Amino acid sequence: NLRANSMAFFPIFLSIVVVTRNRCATLESTLQEVSETAAPLVSDFELIVVDNASEDESVALLKRLAGEHGLANLQVYALTKEVDVDTASWAGLENALGDFVAVYDPQTDDIRYLQEMLASAVRGADVVFAENELKPDSGILYRTAYAGFNAVYTWLGGVHLAKDAPQFRVLSKRVVNFILQHPQPALSYRHLPATAGFERANLHYSSPPRLPSRKRLGSSIDRGLRLLVSTTMAPMRLVTALSLFGAVSNLLYSAYVVAVAVLKEDVAPGWVSLSLQQSGMFLLISLVLLVLGEYILHMAKLSNEGPLYHVAQEFTSVRLTRQGKLNVEEAVPADSSMDGTGPPQS
Numbered sequence: 001n002l003r004a005n006s007m008a009f010f011p012i013f014l015s016i017v018v019v020t021r022n023r024c025a026t027l028e029s030t031l032q033e034v035s036e037t038a039a040p041l042v043s044d045f046e047l048i049v050v051d052n053a054s055e056d057e058s059v060a061l062l063k064r065l066a067g068e069h070g071l072a073n074l075q076v077y078a079l080t081k082e083v084d085v086d087t088a089s090w091a092g093l094e095n096a097l098g099d100f101v102a103v104y105d106p107q108t109d110d111i112r113y114l115q116e117m118l119a120s121a122v123r124g125a126d127v128v129f130a131e132n133e134l135k136p137d138s139g140i141l142y143r144t145a146y147a148g149f150n151a152v153y154t155w156l157g158g159v160h161l162a163k164d165a166p167q168f169r170v171l172s173k174r175v176v177n178f179i180l181q182h183p184q185p186a187l188s189y190r191h192l193p194a195t196a197g198f199e200r201a202n203l204h205y206s207s208p209p210r211l212p213s214r215k216r217l218g219s220s221i222d223r224g225l226r227l228l229v230s231t232t233m234a235p236m237r238l239v240t241a242l243s244l245f246g247a248v249s250n251l252l253y254s255a256y257v258v259a260v261a262v263l264k265e266d267v268a269p270g271w272v273s274l275s276l277q278q279s280g281m282f283l284l285i286s287l288v289l290l291v292l293g294e295y296i297l298h299m300a301k302l303s304n305e306g307p308l309y310h311v312a313q314e315f316t317s318v319r320l321t322r323q324g325k326l327n328v329e330e331a332v333p334a335d336s337s338m339d340g341t342g343p344p345q346s
Contacts, residue, residue, distance in 0.1 A: 007040060010118050014038060014045040015098030018106065019088040021052040024061055030106045035071055037111045041118060044321055047071065048092040051078040052085075059313065066317045074317040085167070090186040091311070093176055102170045108136060109168040110207035117170045117203060126198035128170040131163060136209045157191060164202065165194035174198075240293035246286035254279040 016034055020027055031047060038045045051058055062076045077091055089103050100121050104111055109132060117128045138146070146162075154160045175193055179185045182192065194200065254276055261272040 008115055008119060010041060010122050011043050012099045012118075012122065013097070014042040014118070015048055015092075015096035015101040016045060017048045017050065017089055017092035017096065017101060017103045019050045019052055019085055019092070020054065020058060020106075021082065022054050022056045022058065023106075024054070024056040024058045026106075027058055027061055028065060031065065031071055031074070034104065034106075034111050035073070037114060041115055044073075046073045046075055046097060048075045048077070048096060050088045050092045051076065052088045053079050053082040063315060066315050068318045070317065070319075072317055072319040072321050076313070076315050077311045078313040080312040086190045087186045089167075090179075090189045093171070093189065094180060094185065096176065098173070100170050100172055101176055103167060105167050106210065108132060108209045110205065113168075113203075113205050113207070114170075116205070117168075120201040120203065121170050121172065124199055125201040126172040126175050127193040127200040128203065129164070129166050129194070129200070130168045130203045130205060131166040132168070132209065133204055133206045134208055157195075159191050159194050161191065165191055169193065172198075240290055243286050243290035243293055247283055247290060250279045250283035250286060254283070 016038060018031070018034065020030075023030070031049065034047060035045075038047070049062060051062060059076075059078050062074075062078070065071045066074050066076060075095070077095065079088065079091065083091075085105075093101055093103065100118070102114060102117065104114075109130070113130055117130050120128045150160055150162050159165055171193060175196070175198055178196060178198075179189055179192055182188045257272055257275040257279065261267060
């Protein structure tokens with residue numbers, strides 16, 4: 001269960017990223033809860049909401065919440081089309097200004113655990129992951145596919161995403177800047193903090209998830225395949241390794257056919273020529289796949305695709321608490337400073 005520690009205070013500027021889609025009914029209460037949790041914890045904060053192309057009235061609600069009588073420190077990015085959760089989260093991360101950035105999913109995570117995560121971050125951890133041990137309800141097919149994906153990804157990528165890199169995380173600005181240097185940061189955002197060598201803390205807690213419906217297997221499979229082929233070169237390396245194995249095997253088989261033709265006298269008519277023809281063709285195909293695989297690997301390193309997302313609307317709260325904390329003095333008019341009668345300018 002969540003620890004009942006006394007309220008701590010951290011002298012930092014915190015950015016909190018929340019991705020939402022078609023959650024108009026609960027969005028206002030969710031953002032209110034996040035604001036009330038973060039306000040007493042840190043010196044200042046900003047709440048970044050990424051609307052993932054909602055089809056309900058979420059954007060209209062967010063515009064109202066950003067008004068004079070709405071929530072303070074709200075920054076909204078409304079995307080033109082729906083993207084995967086990792087890409088939407090990165091849209092908020094790369095626009096964050098905080099010393100630390102928290103990524104929070106209201107459907108599966110508990111914002112009350114943010115205090116524990118910030119405590120680990122302030123003590124020196126650049127990356128803090130928090131895994132909720134209570135998972136949303138899901139069918140047997142989804143659980144089987146989910147377990148299989150994590151097993152394959154752990155074998156190929158060396159990271160168990162569910163345990164080593166869950167979605168609920170706090171990243172320092174140093175980690176965000178590091179991901180920005182990657183050619184495709186939206187694709188590497190999920191796994192890179194767990195493998196880049198930064199000081200890391202993995203925390204665990206238990207809180208009932210709020211997910212109202214089961215996750216869709218089809219969309220999850222699509223997202224899993226995208227992660228496998230985009231975040232690691234291991235699948236293509238496996239293809240090139242199999243191609244090399246096929247080429248060597250067919251070359252050895254051709255040598256075996258020639259040896260049989262030379263050493264045996266009772267060889268069936270046409271067997272040698274047919275076997276050499278087949279092994280030669282398979283050798284050629286294997287070599288072509290090998291060269292093609294290496295070429296794809298090289299091009300993948302140099303590829304520079306267009307943006308994975310596009311922001312249609314961007315608006316900020318009328319009320320920003322940090323503006324009232326800025327050390328700014330009004331400038332003295334030029335005429336009063338030049339004649340020596342006015343106070344000196346700062």
